[in-house]
Amino acid sequence: MKKRAFLDTAYFYGLLVSVISGIAIYRNWGDIKTLDHVNWLDVMAEGSMVVLALFWLILLLRSRPAGRVTHLLALGLCGIIFSWSMDLLDEFIHMPSTLIWHNWLESLPIPIALIFLSIGIYHWHREEIAISAQMVKRERYFREHRFFDKLIPVGGAAYLKKQLKLSLNDSKKQQQPLSLIAIDLDNFNAINRRYGVQEGDHILQLICQLLLLNLRDDDLICRLAGDRFVVLLNNTNEAEATEIAADLQLTVAGFTYRTKQGNKRVSLTASVAITVANADNSDSLIERLNLKLTQIKQQLKHSA
Amino acid sequence: MKSRIAKNSGYEIDTACIAAHYQPAILIELALSRDIDSRQLLRSTRMRLEDFESADTLISPDQYLTLIANSNKLLDANDTSFLYGQRLLPGFFGAASQALQQVTNCRQAIEILCEFHAILSPLQTPRTYEDDEFYFIYWEASCSNKEQRFTIESSMTAVISMVSWLSKEKIPWQCEFNYDKPDYIEQYWVNLGQDLVFNQQMNRMRLPKSWLDKTWPNAAPLSINGTLIDSQKQLKQRPSNKSFLDNIYDYIHSNINQPLNLDKLSLEFGLSPASMKRKLKKHNTSFQQQIDLVRKNTAIYLYQIEHLNNQKIAEYLCFNDMNNFRRAFKRWTGTSPYILFAQ
Structure with missing residues (x-):
């Protein structure tokens, strides 16, 4: 993933200007407290609130693409930071109690900011639902970004194992069969060497999308390692799994990649292996599946 | 004189001997293709990105190892x-x-x-x-x-x-x-x-x-x-064409069936025992560790390939006493020869 340039400085300038004008107003109408009148515990607590809110704003702007939701969330956070910093200023500058509107400076921005934030979070929630719909087949039950593959937008081996454990429990409870398919591209090493790793990476990304298209909503695909993918099929017996595996193999065989440089045709084939869960745990199941695949690939080489 | 010894005794961990545009550059390219920041990648390697473009920059194994540690940490995969x-x-x-x-x-x-x-x-x-x-x-x-x-x-x-x-x-x-x-x-x-x-x-x-x-x-x-x-x-x-530790290993290996000590080894390498010790220490090892390593590998070779029994292996490695051999073997491998070779 490309890191986004730190462009949203407008929010910070706006914030800076409003805080400075806040300070100017306080300086003009208030009296600076002497040091022994300052409550340092309050200063520390309120100061750290401001710093933390700034930290949230930075994270938000760095991680999210620009758009309505980001804008609303950022505005809300700016309001909160402003109001909390006015609170902090209050510790150093005493305002005469005859002034009513200085209280507004402290209290008014908070509700407005919270309204912005709430609208933002509501739309964020809608957005998450939309994104989750697209993530079906890649994640189930829980999301854990640490297990996601860096190159290809599906889970890695660790994610597969966690999911497999859950599914094994379910299948035992519901007395339903559970199958796994392993798909491994043939001679992928040679493609990497001939066309370069960039093209190889791109092929893997495309193959992954292609496999996703051929799966049911309830299936889960993960990238085990390198050019090997594993599909987890709930409520699927061996015959159905064999059929799906054959379809996936056909899909890969029907796909032709054209290299970015030189526009060369690259056709691919894949080897597949299937296994059905018996009384084993997730580790031994994955190991059995891979052994089977290794044997299949070995035979392929001998017959070729 | 100094260069002759350095040439004879092999490249060391701080000898500039690896072409930067060979293996190290491949690692840099891999890291950069995954959007790793080059400044962080080269931290404490004492190198700049330009060094990898020239054909005559040589870096030391130590620098290369630091680069590996950095890449491994930053790529985090x-x-x-x-x-x-x-x-x-x-x-x-x-x-x-x-x-x-x-x-x-x-x-x-x-x-x-x-x-x-x-x-x-x-x-x-x-x-x-x-x-x-x-x-x-x-x-x-x-x-x-x-x-x-x-x-x-x-x-x-x-x-x-x-x-x-x-x-x-x-x-x-x-x-x-x-x-x-x-x-x-x-x-x-x-x-x-x-x-x-x-x-x-x-x-x-x-x-x-x-x-x-x-x-x-x-x-x-x-x-x-x-x-x-x-x-x-x-x-x-x-x-x-070989590293310092390669030469030590090979020398011990070809003389493993006779008594060896630090003085003899130092003499062979044209070093004083003190500088030999210092050099080994620089590589985070010692004479004892090196000789143990060769003896362990030789014992395994003699057992698995030559099918010698424990008695013969002990004799070949200059142990007169089987108890001594057993104890030493345990130190090298963490287990007794009877258990390891029964597998």
């Missing part, structure tokens, strides 16, 4: 060493790489790898032996045990990937490792195959000998001779 290994061999490292692409068979490829390891594999030294059934390659660190797992993973991946590419066949390798089974075992399966043994005494791979002398499709038995002469010239331009 458990396939880094394997992706790196896939790109290492035959590589673009001058005549030696070219020779690898002209070899007749697997045996010749491995022999070239061993002979020119200073160019082709500067951090891990491959050595070989064989019995009736198998051909073995085992790896010892050339300079330092730092980043051992990364360098072993990438070295083994490099050999297996090269052999499968040049032979166009799927060869049933077995790999054994001197460390625990990692929790990313899937990477091992996909890159090294499924025949893996962990918690062994050494890092060793073996293949059935039937694969060893099969002729490979790209064999160029005539032109390879000229390429090998070029490779020799290439090696001569290097500070040394």
Whole structure:
């Protein structure tokens, strides 16, 4: 993933200007407290609130693409930071109690900011639902970004194992069969060497999308390692799994990649292996599946 | 005088001897293609990105190891060493790489790898032996045990990937490792195959000998001779064709059946015992550790390949007393010879 340039400085300038004008107003109408009148515990607590809110704003702007939701969330956070910093200023500058509107400076921005934030979070929630719909087949039950593959937008081996454990429990409870398919591209090493790793990476990304298209909503695909993918099929017996595996193999065989440089045709084939869960745990199941695949690939080489 | 000794006793952990645009540049490219910041990547390596573009920057094994540690940390993925290994061999490292692409068979490829390891594999030294059934390659660190797992993973991946590419066949390798089974075992399966043994005494791979002398499709038995002469010239331009620890290992290995001590070793290397000690310390090892390592590997060789019994092995390694041998063996391997060799 490309890191986004730190462009949203407008929010910070706006914030800076409003805080400075806040300070100017306080300086003009208030009296600076002497040091022994300052409550340092309050200063520390309120100061750290401001710093933390700034930290949230930075994270938000760095991680999210620009758009309505980001804008609303950022505005809300700016309001909160402003109001909390006015609170902090209050510790150093005493305002005469005859002034009513200085209280507004402290209290008014908070509700407005919270309204912005709430609208933002509501739309964020809608957005998450939309994104989750697209993530079906890649994640189930829980999301854990640490297990996601860096190159290809599906889970890695660790994610597969966690999911497999859950599914094994379910299948035992519901007395339903559970199958796994392993798909491994043939001679992928040679493609990497001939066309370069960039093209190889791109092929893997495309193959992954292609496999996703051929799966049911309830299936889960993960990238085990390198050019090997594993599909987890709930409520699927061996015959159905064999059929799906054959379809996936056909899909890969029907796909032709054209290299970015030189526009060369690259056709691919894949080897597949299937296994059905018996009384084993997730580790031994994955190991059995891979052994089977290794044997299949070995035979392929001998017959070729 | 100083340079003569340095030349004779091999490249050390701080000798500038690895061309920056060879293996290190491949790692940099891998990291940059994954959007890693080059300044963080080169932190405490005392190098700049420009150094990798020039053909005559040499870096030390220590700098290279720091670069590996940085990349491994920044990329934060458990396939880094394997992706790196896939790109290492035959590589673009001058005549030696070219020779690898002209070899007749697997045996010749491995022999070239061993002979020119200073160019082709500067951090891990491959050595070989064989019995009736198998051909073995085992790896010892050339300079330092730092980043051992990364360098072993990438070295083994490099050999297996090269052999499968040049032979166009799927060869049933077995790999054994001197460390625990990692929790990313899937990477091992996909890159090294499924025949893996962990918690062994050494890092060793073996293949059935039937694969060893099969002729490979790209064999160029005539032109390879000229390429090998070029490779020799290439090696001569290097500070040394072996590392300091390689030379120590080889010397102890060929004198293992006679009593050895630090003084004798130092004399052989033209060093005072004190400077020998200092040099070994610089490589984070000692005379005792080195001799134990060779004895352990020799004992395993004598048992597995020569089929000697414990008594004979002890005699060969200059132990007069079986109890002494047992105790020493336990220190090298963590287990008794009876248990290990009963397997």
